[in-house]
């Protein structure tokens with residue numbers, strides 16, 4: 587399979603401390619490739635560098651060194667104009683942990699769906715736009731009357747996260763970066779969202795980078811798992827490789843800290 591994303595020797599160093607300056611290597615010489623339609627989990631404890639890596643790929647945070655290639659374009663060197671960036675964010679889309687943060691509290695939730703329509707060149711409020719929005723909500727199991735015309739505070743975190751998946755469904759990105767998208771949600775919404783990721787990959791060939799501290803969910807949904815520790819990917823392999831034959835002490839600790847790992851998940 588062709589690589590859709592290539593990360594090459596990526597590093598990000600932060601300066602921290604006020605009186606005594608010290609350097610934190612949040613991402614330390616990381617390289618990997620993602621293929622079309624793959625679901626890959628990036629797993630590690632808090633502070634291991636997952637979000638920093640995700641932000642660099644999303645072009646939200648500049649790397650200290652190294653390159654990110656997406657479909658043969660160097661993300662930090664080749665994308666210069668606003669149109670280049672729009673192209674990138676149409677193809678590389680993110681869903682973050684806290685759905686409330688993705689909505690402006692002063693606007694009705696419809697706005698994020700209309701913005702998605704604009705991004706793909708469709709006129710909001712047209713008959714076609716209405717149809718696409720309805721289809722997208724159906725895809726995530728929401729009725730239009732349930733959510734449209736409402737403000738974010740009138741909906742639950744699970745409903746908001748589903749609307750964000752509906753937005754992703756409208757945009758149909760080639761790469762979806764989902765950074766802890768389910769950790770704040772109840773078990774049934776979590777299961778539904780993970781099921782939707784699987785459908786997106788099967789139906790539209792979406793590649794998904796699932797960023798999580800939860801090896802349990804990653805085991806169930808991934809084709810491959812990367813284990814991140816102190817800014818480095820210290821181990822990678824199939825879920826069974828990682829779980830049954832972990833080579834790194836840190837991975838063994840991570841497995842031991844997941845009591846629900848072998849429980850049957852019913853999605």
Ligand SMILES: Nc1ncnc2c1ncn2[C@@H]1O[C@H](COP(=O)(O)OP(=O)(O)OP(=O)(O)O)[C@@H](O)[C@H]1O
Pocket residue numbers: 600601602610611612630631632633634635636637638639799
């Ligand atoms: N803007 C920043 N300035 C200084 N240090 C930072 C900054 N952002 C992150 N760091 C540091 O970089 C390291 C990696 O942080 P990062 O948020 O990427 O980890 P993470 O694995 O995503 O953690 P979490 O699961 O808690 O989100 C941490 O030591 C963090 O303190």
